[in-house]
Amino acid sequence: MIIPFIDLKTQYQALEPKIQAHINAVLEHGQYIMGPEVEALEAKLAAFTGSKHCITCASGTEALLMSIMALGVGPGDEVITTPFTFVAAAEAITLLRAKPVFVDVESDTGNINAELIEAAITPRTKAIIPVSLYGQPADMDAINATAAKYGNLPVIEDAAQSFGASYKGRKSCNLSTIGCTSFFPSKPLGCYGDGGAVFTSDDVLANAIREIRVHGQSQRYVHTRVGVGGRMDTLQCAIVLAKLERFEWELYQRSVIGQRYNQLFDEAGISRIQQRSDRTSVYAQYTVIVPDREALQERLSGAGIPTAVHYPVNLNEQPAYKKMCCPDCTPEAQRLTKRVMSLPMGADLDVRIQNKIIKCLLAG
Numbered sequence: 001m002i003i004p005f006i007d008l009k010t011q012y013q014a015l016e017p018k019i020q021a022h023i024n025a026v027l028e029h030g031q032y033i034m035g036p037e038v039e040a041l042e043a044k045l046a047a048f049t050g051s052k053h054c055i056t057c058a059s060g061t062e063a064l065l066m067s068i069m070a071l072g073v074g075p076g077d078e079v080i081t082t083p084f085t086f087v088a089a090a091e092a093i094t095l096l097r098a099k100p101v102f103v104d105v106e107s108d109t110g111n112i113n114a115e116l117i118e119a120a121i122t123p124r125t126k127a128i129i130p131v132s133l134y135g136q137p138a139d140m141d142a143i144n145a146t147a148a149k150y151g152n153l154p155v156i157e158d159a160a161q162s163f164g165a166s167y168k169g170r171k172s173c174n175l176s177t178i179g180c181t182s183f184f185p186s187k188p189l190g191c192y193g194d195g196g197a198v199f200t201s202d203d204v205l206a207n208a209i210r211e212i213r214v215h216g217q218s219q220r221y222v223h224t225r226v227g228v229g230g231r232m233d234t235l236q237c238a239i240v241l242a243k244l245e246r247f248e249w250e251l252y253q254r255s256v257i258g259q260r261y262n263q264l265f266d267e268a269g270i271s272r273i274q275q276r277s278d279r280t281s282v283y284a285q286y287t288v289i290v291p292d293r294e295a296l297q298e299r300l301s302g303a304g305i306p307t308a309v310h311y312p313v314n315l316n317e318q319p320a321y322k323k324m325c326c327p328d329c330t331p332e333a334q335r336l337t338k339r340v341m342s343l344p345m346g347a348d349l350d351v352r353i354q355n356k357i358i359k360c361l362l363a364g
């Protein structure tokens, strides 16, 4: 039996009639760009998170780029973020000729260490971008409090992995000035291509981001500001709308499966990413922290069990970024990159497959 790292097929089979009906409706009305499903999805997602505005867009990366464009980040500015994540935030900052300032992470969650942020703030700091890694929100209250102390610096939560998670009873994406998520197919709420969304309750920012999404247009062919081609296709919005039907159940399943991994690994003394008691995780990845990663990956692969490493190289050690920052200033991130290993995870992970994974991991 081939074990998928993320099983999208079972989900599709469960939702097939609904997804097909949604796709057919778009093919019938033919409004492939900014069709009615775009607004319908935005209204549903805004209500789900509790944010006043949801602006869908081309990807999670585009969501981050449009957000910092709306904040006016530009040459010479600094934006604080984490090195232990996917490249998107650092990339968006750098594209605007600003500088990513990398702050180290917590050793047990992999999320940015909120206590270290204050020391990284300078007069050039324009924003803070924490990432809610592996599906668990970063310590957003502590980060917001530091931001408030320095002239209300805007905070953008990179919630590409954490849509559906909550923090002290509030939903990820609605925990700071702006929240950005991704609908990349393997994300907890995915489409069948690229997609993303920006969330905010600030009317001025929402309006700016809506304009930036369509080439900075305030009206047709009136380009009030510089923008991008950043819309999400109507078809992809229709697919996400169909997937919302099962999303709450999937969140519940993810939590049951994640907690089962937790319990069994704790009993066996296997180190893992920890979850804080004041927030929930959507377990976008299920990640253990192991000293002998390569040997374990080989053993699991031999048993037909795929694994992945999120992330093998910190961003401040990457060729494109290391020139502008200090690669050795984030020792916890460096330690984690050498040890983290993600296991198959998802709402449709069968308990027998989970047992096989656990048994194989513990066999050594």
Ligand SMILES: Cc1ncc(COP(=O)(O)O)c(C=O)c1O
Binding pocket: 059, 060, 061, 062, 085, 086, 088, 089, 131, 158, 160, 161, 181, 182, 183, 184, 194, 195, 196
């Ligand atoms: C933390 C994080 N931020 C941003 C992104 C970018 O999302 P997208 O692939 O939709 O551009 C990803 C995607 O992997 C991610 O994991």
